[in-house]
Amino acid sequence: MLHGTTVRSTIPCGEIASIRCAFDTDGYTVVDHRDVPGKNVIALIEDDQPCLATGEVRHAAEPILLLAHEEKEKLLAAKVDIAYRPKTPVFDASVSPRTFKTIAIEKGDLARGFAEADLVVEGVYRTGHQEQLYVETNGVIAVPENGGVTVYGSMQCPYYVHKALKVLLDLPGEKVRVVQTETGGGFGGKEEYPSMIAGHACLLALKARRPVKLVYDRVEDMLATTKRHPSVVRHRTGVRNDGRITAMDIDVLLDGGAYCTLSPVVLSRGVIHASGPYRCDHVRVRGRVTMTNTPPNGAFRGFGAPQTQFAGEVHMERIAEALGMDPVRLREVNALRPGDTTATGQKLGRDASALAVLREAVRRTDFRRRRRALAGSNRGLGLALFFHGSGFTGGGEVKLASKASLELTPRGARILVASTEIGQGTRTMHAQIVADALGLPYDAIEVSDADTARVPDSGPTVASRTCMVVGKILENCALEMKRRLGRLTPRQYLVRHGPLVVTKEYERPAQMRWDDETYRGDAYGAYGWGCDVAEVEFDPVSGELRPVRLTAVQEIGKAIHPVLAEGQIAGGTAQGIGWALLEEVILRDGSMANAQMTNYAAPTTLDTPPIDVAILESPYENGPHGAKGVGEMPIDGPAPAIVNAIRHLGWDVREIPATPERLAASARR
Amino acid sequence: MKRLLDVLREDCGLTGTKEGCGEGECGACTVLLDREPVNSCLVPFAQARGAKITTIEGLKGRHPLQKAFVTEGGAQCGICTPGMILAAAALPRKASLKEIRTGLAGNLCRCTGYEGIYKAIRKSWVPSPKSLVLSRKRVRHGRS
Numbered sequence: 001m002l003h004g005t006t007v008r009s010t011i012p013c014g015e016i017a018s019i020r021c022a023f024d025t026d027g028y029t030v031v032d033h034r035d036v037p038g039k040n041v042i043a044l045i046e047d048d049q050p051c052l053a054t055g056e057v058r059h060a061a062e063p064i065l066l067l068a069h070e071e072k073e074k075l076l077a078a079k080v081d082i083a084y085r086p087k088t089p090v091f092d093a094s095v096s097p098r099t100f101k102t103i104a105i106e107k108g109d110l111a112r113g114f115a116e117a118d119l120v121v122e123g124v125y126r127t128g129h130q131e132q133l134y135v136e137t138n139g140v141i142a143v144p145e146n147g148g149v150t151v152y153g154s155m156q157c158p159y160y161v162h163k164a165l166k167v168l169l170d171l172p173g174e175k176v177r178v179v180q181t182e183t184g185g186g187f188g189g190k191e192e193y194p195s196m197i198a199g200h201a202c203l204l205a206l207k208a209r210r211p212v213k214l215v216y217d218r219v220e221d222m223l224a225t226t227k228r229h230p231s232v233v234r235h236r237t238g239v240r241n242d243g244r245i246t247a248m249d250i251d252v253l254l255d256g257g258a259y260c261t262l263s264p265v266v267l268s269r270g271v272i273h274a275s276g277p278y279r280c281d282h283v284r285v286r287g288r289v290t291m292t293n294t295p296p297n298g299a300f301r302g303f304g305a306p307q308t309q310f311a312g313e314v315h316m317e318r319i320a321e322a323l324g325m326d327p328v329r330l331r332e333v334n335a336l337r338p339g340d341t342t343a344t345g346q347k348l349g350r351d352a353s354a355l356a357v358l359r360e361a362v363r364r365t366d367f368r369r370r371r372r373a374l375a376g377s378n379r380g381l382g383l384a385l386f387f388h389g390s391g392f393t394g395g396g397e398v399k400l401a402s403k404a405s406l407e408l409t410p411r412g413a414r415i416l417v418a419s420t421e422i423g424q425g426t427r428t429m430h431a432q433i434v435a436d437a438l439g440l441p442y443d444a445i446e447v448s449d450a451d452t453a454r455v456p457d458s459g460p461t462v463a464s465r466t467c468m469v470v471g472k473i474l475e476n477c478a479l480e481m482k483r484r485l486g487r488l489t490p491r492q493y494l495v496r497h498g499p500l501v502v503t504k505e506y507e508r509p510a511q512m513r514w515d516d517e518t519y520r521g522d523a524y525g526a527y528g529w530g531c532d533v534a535e536v537e538f539d540p541v542s543g544e545l546r547p548v549r550l551t552a553v554q555e556i557g558k559a560i561h562p563v564l565a566e567g568q569i570a571g572g573t574a575q576g577i578g579w580a581l582l583e584e585v586i587l588r589d590g591s592m593a594n595a596q597m598t599n600y601a602a603p604t605t606l607d608t609p610p611i612d613v614a615i616l617e618s619p620y621e622n623g624p625h626g627a628k629g630v631g632e633m634p635i636d637g638p639a640p641a642i643v644n645a646i647r648h649l650g651w652d653v654r655e656i657p658a659t660p661e662r663l664a665a666s667a668r669r
Numbered sequence: 670m671k672r673l674l675d676v677l678r679e680d681c682g683l684t685g686t687k688e689g690c691g692e693g694e695c696g697a698c699t700v701l702l703d704r705e706p707v708n709s710c711l712v713p714f715a716q717a718r719g720a721k722i723t724t725i726e727g728l729k730g731r732h733p734l735q736k737a738f739v740t741e742g743g744a745q746c747g748i749c750t751p752g753m754i755l756a757a758a759a760l761p762r763k764a765s766l767k768e769i770r771t772g773l774a775g776n777l778c779r780c781t782g783y784e785g786i787y788k789a790i791r792k793s794w795v796p797s798p799k800s801l802v803l804s805r806k807r808v809r810h811g812r813s
Contacts, residue, residue, distance in 0.1 A: 132779075133779055134746075134748075134779060135687070135689040135695055135697050135746075135748045135749050135777060135778070135779055136687065136689065136746075136748045137689075182747070183746065184687070184689075184746050184747065184748025184749075185746045185748060185779050185780060186746075187779070217691055218689070218690040218691060218692070422746055423745035423746025423747065423780045424745065425745070563740075563741070563742040563785070564742065564745075566742065566784075566785075567742040567745055567780070567781055567782075567784075567785050570781060570782035570783075570784045570785065571745065571779070571780045571781050571782045572782075573782055574781075574782030574783070575779070575782075596690070596692060596694070597689075597690040597692060597694035597695055597777070598692055598694055602777060602779060604773075604774050604775075604776075604777060605769070605770040605771075605773045605774050605776075605783050606770055606771070606774045608782060608783050610784075611782050611784050613784075
């Protein structure tokens with residue numbers, strides 16, 4: 001087996017003038033764009049991102065050359081001299097010459113809405129990059145075999161990698177095999193990025209005709225891989241003196257980085273969640289995501305919704321302030337209720353729980369009394385109300401046409417899905433659902449590796465869909481299998497009838513309607529609802545803000561495995577706390593200057609307060625046992641709750657992370 | 670110069686110890702060196718001469734912490750878990766929450782928010798009756 005390494009651009013924008021290997025290449029495999037058998041592209045949405053740079057460089061750390069050698073030390077010693085003709089880079093998303101996508105949502109008549117208002121409140125809110133910081137970095141092993149290639153690696157979506165490799169290597173599907181290995185965290189950072197590293201390893205492996213192991217160290221992973229899209233969100237809101245919002249005018253700008261990747265979908269989710277869990281007859285949301293000469297941004301838990309709901313909830317707090325109104329009351333007056341329509345015109349069902357989570361959070365934290373008690377102290381209390389659509393947006397699940405299979409075994413059944421276990425409990429939760437539907441013990445169920453040679457395409461492990469969507473398809477498989485078994489045990493059936501595999505496909509609920517042109521209709525099958533309360537303490541000596549307690553109340557339909565569901569909520573909440581207070585990507589000339597764990601701070605035990613999790617259940621009729629999604633929603637709440645607690649303390653903060661430096665620079669209320 | 674981490678993983682084939690950062694920040698490489706938790710990515714192998722090293726494999730899957738991590742949600746993706754368990758094993762019994770926090774401050778977990786880890790540690794201190802067999806509810810992976 002050979003070790004691989006990637007030679008990357010050191011400038012953010014320009015042309016490659018020359019490449020010279022300043023070492024004896026004997027014993028090395030050297031790969032550049034000319035070695036690509038198929039199309040030199042990482043196939044995803046726009047197909048604009050090259051696997052290896054040809055002559056142009058659009059971001060620092062863009063991959064240019066690949067090297068492989070038997071000895072790792074030899075790779076470190078291989079010096080490659082690259083000369084560039086730099087061009088002026090674009091770092092400000094608001095003045096970018098290239099827009100990847102624009103989306104507009106319109107409801108009612110904005111002018112009429114503003115005419116009905118007693119007061120108009122405006123504000124601009126900013127969030128920066130966030131690094132997923134899975135403790136296991138990206139890594140793959142590519143093995144040339146069977147006239148094609150097999151890739152083993154840390155990933156969330158084997159079939160995304162499969163699709164990208166077919167295009168890159170010009171191989172038919174049967175010649176490409178992708179196997180997910182035990183994965184040490186993903187959080188979206190291994191949704192689309194693995195296609196790139198897998199492509200690189202395959203190119204080296206095919207040229208060398210030997211297996212190649214390509215694993216990033218932490219610095220390379222931070223420098224080169226995707227991050228959360230930075231955002232600038234502008235609100236202009238019309239509100240009556242009684243607190244009722246009459247008009248919402250929202251502008252969303254996301255920084256996509258150098259290539260398109262998943263930006264259109266991130267923008268979509270961001271825009272749909274921009275108006276928050278609130279009813280309003282007159283809404284306009286205009287969103288765009290643009291190019292900057294920085295490493296492309298991509299999926300990170302929440303996927304646009306944390307950014308726009310941060311803005312929305314901090315803005316709500318400022319509206320409450322402007323009206324002289326209790327922040328809880330303002331939420332109560334405007335929260336979406338069953339039967340109300342969202343900004344896209346979706347009518348909410350009985351499971352809509354905005355008021356329930358709000359009331360529980362207020363009760364649980366004795367919010368009003370505690371806020372009064374803390375006034376004037378060095379502690380603050382704040383809340384945030386939020387929601388999160390489960391599954392792919394609009395017609396996305398129909399397009400995915402996900403499949404799941406169940407294979408009968410002598411003891412029970414084997415689950416065959418492309419859904420990956422990345423710590424969230426996929427294997428356990430799927431086995432529970434199947435065991436329950438089959439009426440068999442949990443131990444009777446096996447789960448296959450996510451290996452494209454064995455499992456059908458169940459769609460990607462993203463968008464909080466693994467339980468609600470794929471789990472449902474598996475439940476249907478199990479019910480069918482149970483019907484077929486009749487009175488026979490699995491063993492008896494196999495002896496009498498031979499093998500049995502049941503395959504089912506996603507079925508869209510009949511009443512769901514979505515129009516991609518007008519962006520109107522049922523954006524998601526179901527929404528989860530959440531309310532977070534944050535208590536923070538300010539240290540006047542160090543200028544630090546410490547979170548003291550975070551209460552997370554989340555309504556998720558049904559907790560299939562309460563310990564795992566609680567774990568997802570606590571974990572996502574901790575990541576939200578990090579995003580609010582600690583995690584900052586410092587860019588210098590378009591490159592991450594703090595690409596080490598030493599200076600990119602993710603929350604340790606000492607940074608994470610007690611997290612009190614309360615799960616409410618309001619079943620969604622089309623989810624297995626009523627389950628909705630849970631994985632992403634928890635990260636939507638902590639940042640605005642914390643910033644609203646800071647506001648209670650006396651600072652007007654509109655940008656995160658709220659580091660001591662930013663606090664010191666903020667206006668006092 | 671080989672690090673203790675490299676010798677454990679590559680020469681000894683003990684891959685339970687993980688590399689998360691290579692700079693002593695994440696603690697995924699934690700092992701016990703003469704009973705003290707150390708970041709094995711920062712220990713030059715020569716420095717380990719004569720020392721007794723305990724890796725996660727040394728707990729043989731039977732340590733109370735290991736069982737408790739499973740039942741209490743102390744592990745999600747598992748990558749920080751070997752280091753976290755060894756660091757937790759070095760904590761004094763019945764440590765306060767403050768002492769647990771401080772003792773584990775060098776072990777980063779990105780999945781759990783730490784709540785499940787604290788629950789697991791406290792649970793591990795409760796002696797389980799010898800007559801109680803913990804049911805091995807593991808989902809097996811199909812290898813057909």
